Amino acid sequence: MLEKIDGIIIKTQDYGETHKIVTIFSKKLGKFTALARGAKKPKSRMAAVTQPFIYGEFFVYVNRGLSTIQQGEMIHSFRPIREDIIKTAYTAYITELTDKLVDMQSPDIFLYEELYETMSWIEKNEDAEIPVMMYEFKLYAKGGFSPTVDKCVNCGNSTQLIAFSITEGGLLCNRCRSIDQGAFNLPTSMIKLLYVFSTLQLNRIGTISVKQENKKLLRQLMDAYYDKYGGYHLKSRKFLNQLDLLK
DSSP states (O other): OEEEEEEEEEEEEETTEEEEEEEEEEEETTEEEEEETTTTTTTOHHHHTTTTOOOOEEEEEEEEEEEEEEEEEEEEEEHHHHHHHHHHHHHHHHHHHHHHHBBBTTOOOHHHHHHHHHHHHHHHHHHHHHHHHHHHHHHHHHHHHOOOOOOOTOOOSSEEEEEEEETOOOOOTTTTTGTTTTTTOOOOOHHHHHHHHHHGGGGGGGOOOOOOOHHHHHHHHHHHHHHHTTOOHHHHHHHHHHHHHHH
């Protein structure tokens, strides 16, 4: 069946001498893979619309396995992202994470819109650390390993939350802090921020102001948490870490 599908290119790979297989995250179908014939030919109309991070309209013969793109039109190129190495690195990270944690042909309109909003933020702003972490929280929930950030993960108490435990999988209150000596002590402001990350849509936030030392601590928490529960190696994260070293 030929269907018109709007979506974001989150992954591309060469197939033979002239074709590509692209992974598209769409509102209608969720994530799916499709063959783009002739997309590696420089003069092909398919070449431009099957670049990474393109938001396009695609006419697709949909199958349970590999679908086929009949034609496509670019809606938004996200060109500033591809022209900036930092923006490219962040976007490559969130699209790779999306590819790893989202099941095939399982629509999720909320997550799809959050990806688009996060890419739009990256395109227009220099500081993308907080929006990226907000999107990561939503993906962790999709992957089934989101941390508990609205109450104590041990006793359920929603007050006097003072620490984040990687081992226990979320926040600990003052009474339960002792069950994990390696938990990260956090100020109240950061505990509230974790809750915001997990619940609030990016388009509902105007400006985001977080101290640099708190950003670093949050990034440390996110990385340690993913290393324990995520389960997938991410090439793009290694690249981001290398860029941090270059700074």
